[in-house]
Amino acid sequence: MTIKQTLSMEMMKQDFPILKRLINNKEIIYLDSAASSQKPQIVIDTIKNFYENTNANIHRGVYKLSEEATIAYEEAHKKVADLINANPNEIIFTSGTTASINLLAYSLGKELKQGDEIVLTELEHHSNLVPWQQLAKEKKLKLSFIKVKEDLTLDLEHAKQLINSNTKIVASTHVSNAIGTLIPVKELAKLAHEVKAYYIVDGAQSVPHMKVDVKDLDVDFLAFSGHKMLGPTGIGALYGKRELLEKISPFMYGGDMISEVTWEDSTWNELPMKFEAGTPNIAGGIGFGVAAEYLKAADPEKIHAHTKDLAEYARDRLNSIQGVTVYGPTNSENRSNIVSFNIEGIHAHDVASILDKEGVCVRGGHHCAMPLMTKLNLQGTVRASFYLYNSYDDIENLVLAVEKAKQVFNK
Amino acid sequence: MIDKNQITEVSLTEEQEMYKENVLDHFKNPRNFGTLLDCKKEKGLNPLCGDQIELFVKLNNNKIEDIKFNGKGCAISQASASLLTEHIKNKDLNEVKQVNEEKIKELLGIPISYMRIKCANLSLKTLKKITGE
Ligand SMILES: Cc1ncc(COP(=O)(O)O)c(C=O)c1O
Numbered sequence: 001m002t003i004k005q006t007l008s009m010e011m012m013k014q015d016f017p018i019l020k021r022l023i024n025n026k027e028i029i030y031l032d033s034a035a036s037s038q039k040p041q042i043v044i045d046t047i048k049n050f051y052e053n054t055n056a057n058i059h060r061g062v063y064k065l066s067e068e069a070t071i072a073y074e075e076a077h078k079k080v081a082d083l084i085n086a087n088p089n090e091i092i093f094t095s096g097t098t099a100s101i102n103l104l105a106y107s108l109g110k111e112l113k114q115g116d117e118i119v120l121t122e123l124e125h126h127s128n129l130v131p132w133q134q135l136a137k138e139k140k141l142k143l144s145f146i147k148v149k150e151d152l153t154l155d156l157e158h159a160k161q162l163i164n165s166n167t168k169i170v171a172s173t174h175v176s177n178a179i180g181t182l183i184p185v186k187e188l189a190k191l192a193h194e195v196k197a198y199y200i201v202d203g204a205q206s207v208p209h210m211k212v213d214v215k216d217l218d219v220d221f222l223a224f225s226g227h228k229m230l231g232p233t234g235i236g237a238l239y240g241k242r243e244l245l246e247k248i249s250p251f252m253y254g255g256d257m258i259s260e261v262t263w264e265d266s267t268w269n270e271l272p273m274k275f276e277a278g279t280p281n282i283a284g285g286i287g288f289g290v291a292a293e294y295l296k297a298a299d300p301e302k303i304h305a306h307t308k309d310l311a312e313y314a315r316d317r318l319n320s321i322q323g324v325t326v327y328g329p330t331n332s333e334n335r336s337n338i339v340s341f342n343i344e345g346i347h348a349h350d351v352a353s354i355l356d357k358e359g360v361c362v363r364g365g366h367h368c369a370m371p372l373m374t375k376l377n378l379q380g381t382v383r384a385s386f387y388l389y390n391s392y393d394d395i396e397n398l399v400l401a402v403e404k405a406k407q408v409f410n411k
Numbered sequence: 412m413i414d415k416n417q418i419t420e421v422s423l424t425e426e427q428e429m430y431k432e433n434v435l436d437h438f439k440n441p442r443n444f445g446t447l448l449d450c451k452k453e454k455g456l457n458p459l460c461g462d463q464i465e466l467f468v469k470l471n472n473n474k475i476e477d478i479k480f481n482g483k484g485c486a487i488s489q490a491s492a493s494l495l496t497e498h499i500k501n502k503d504l505n506e507v508k509q510v511n512e513e514k515i516k517e518l519l520g521i522p523i524s525y526m527r528i529k530c531a532n533l534s535l536k537t538l539k540k541i542t543g544e
Contacts, residue, residue, distance in 0.1 A: 024425075346486075347460065347484060347485035347486060348460075348485075349459075349460040349484075349485040349487075349527075349530065350430070350485050350486045350487070353429065353524070353527065354426050354429070354430070357425045357426050357429065364460075365459060365460060365461060366461045370461070373461070379461050379483060379484065380460065380461050404426060405426075408426045408427060408429075408430050409430065409435065409486075410435070
């Protein structure tokens with residue numbers, strides 16, 4: 001085993017004030033960025049500064065404060081757009097991935113009729129499953145799931161069988177938050193477009209960690225969350241190709257999203273306002289923009305290389321512990337920054353509780369992917385996810401904590 | 412690199428405090444584990460851990476004549492089910508209705524963190540469905 005020090009990401013750790021905190025006199029070993037990432041000082045300062053110096057509603061006032069707030073909020077769209085190679089008017093700010101997908105289920109759902117088909121994968125987070133499932137029930141649509149193979153990668157042959165001329169929507173995650181599988185989104189985009197279906201990607205786990213270029217991947221819609229990519233909670237985005245966003249119906253009606261209103265009817269504002277009804281999360285949006293800028297400067301390709309190296313090293317170390325099973329694709333090419341594992345005879349939540357006592361923050365459970373866990377015959381897994389502020393030392397701590405869990409349970 | 416020796420020297424007490432021998436024993440060798448026929452039964456689910464409990468209660472003259480549970484999940488949920496069934500078996504229903512979260516914590520005898528209370532309480536919540544509270 002060789003340790004590849006890909007880059008001095010660890011230097012960046014200093015940008016994250018929370019990681020200086022001690023709990024029970026121990027450093028925080030934060031390995032749960034897939035649930036929510038920590039925030040760099042610059043994002044925290046941006047939000048504080050907004051409320052201290054700029055706060056006002058946007059698009060409404062003509063005074064200086066409102067103008068500054070409006071410019072900052074619009075700039076934020078541009079920064080997020082730059083990160084994924086989109087145009088600023090193709091970026092709709094939402095409260096996060098879940099809201100983005102629900103928006104689509106509503107707006108695209110309006111176009112669907114009985115007998116139309118929606119194709120998902122077995123790797124979806126509940127937030128890219130339940131909205132479609134409920135839409136399908138309501139409208140009598142057919143819902144099917146592309147299988148994962150024995151090696152926990154997506155079965156593209158099965159995808160080809162499922163996607164047909166009745167398919168109107170194909171939606172998949174980019175990276176499985178439960179077991180870390182990377183999905184071949186470019187291939188799925190091709191398959192979906194061959195039958196003129198929309199292709200939607202849940203980028204909650206990919207946009208924070210790797211280069212995601214919506215033009216290169218040719219996805220129609222991409223949903224992601226600010227809080228998993230160094231930004232604040234309560235803000236995220238939906239990217240959509242401009243011609244599609246212009247075509248589909250708005251999801252929420254109200255102020256800001258209209259162009260003209262009479263007693264009888266209304267017309268819609270231009271993009272992205274058409275989809276941003278009401279006073280948005282202004283401070284959050286501005287913080288989100290700064291987070292996107294920070295990520296771009298750190299270079300998503302380097303972040304991917306760094307977090308993947310850490311994950312590979314963690315897999316090796318955990319695999320060498322007796323009684324530990326590591327899940328995920330057998331082929332390293334299909335793996336990401338997420339390592340899912342179990343210790344024989346100990347429930348994932350008990351492992352997580354013991355690791356917590358060692359200062360190691362991991363997630364234990366079904367990771368909002370209950371049908372997948374049932375299919376794999378697992379009650380849950382322990383998940384360690386790595387980000388730019390993590391280091392090889394963190395993995396040593398993880399390994400020691402896992403040994404300790406075994407001792408506590410006399411394994 | 413961190414000093415491994417320094418870390419392994421840290422005593423286990425805190426974790427052991429959390430998973431005391433008694434709790435681990437009830438987890439590994441659950442009492443009243445199984446099913447009953449011709450009885451009242453209810454299921455409980457804890458979406459946080461994915462814990463599952465099914466309780467089977469046979470009442471006779473307002474007394475818990477027999478009780479069994481089935482399930483899978485984390486040590487805290489399963490041990491507390493085992494401890495609870497042991498505690499209320501052969502007890503009068505009125506007495507059983509007095510059992511509350513505090514009692515469960517007392518039976519477990521370990522500190523339960525805020526996030527784990529749901530695990531500890533799962534069997535109690537399921538029992539309450541049967542006793543009709
Ligand atoms: C793959 C995936 N999709 C969707 C979500 C939901 O994101 P949010 O809770 O920010 O809406 C998550 C986060 O848990 C995720 O990992």
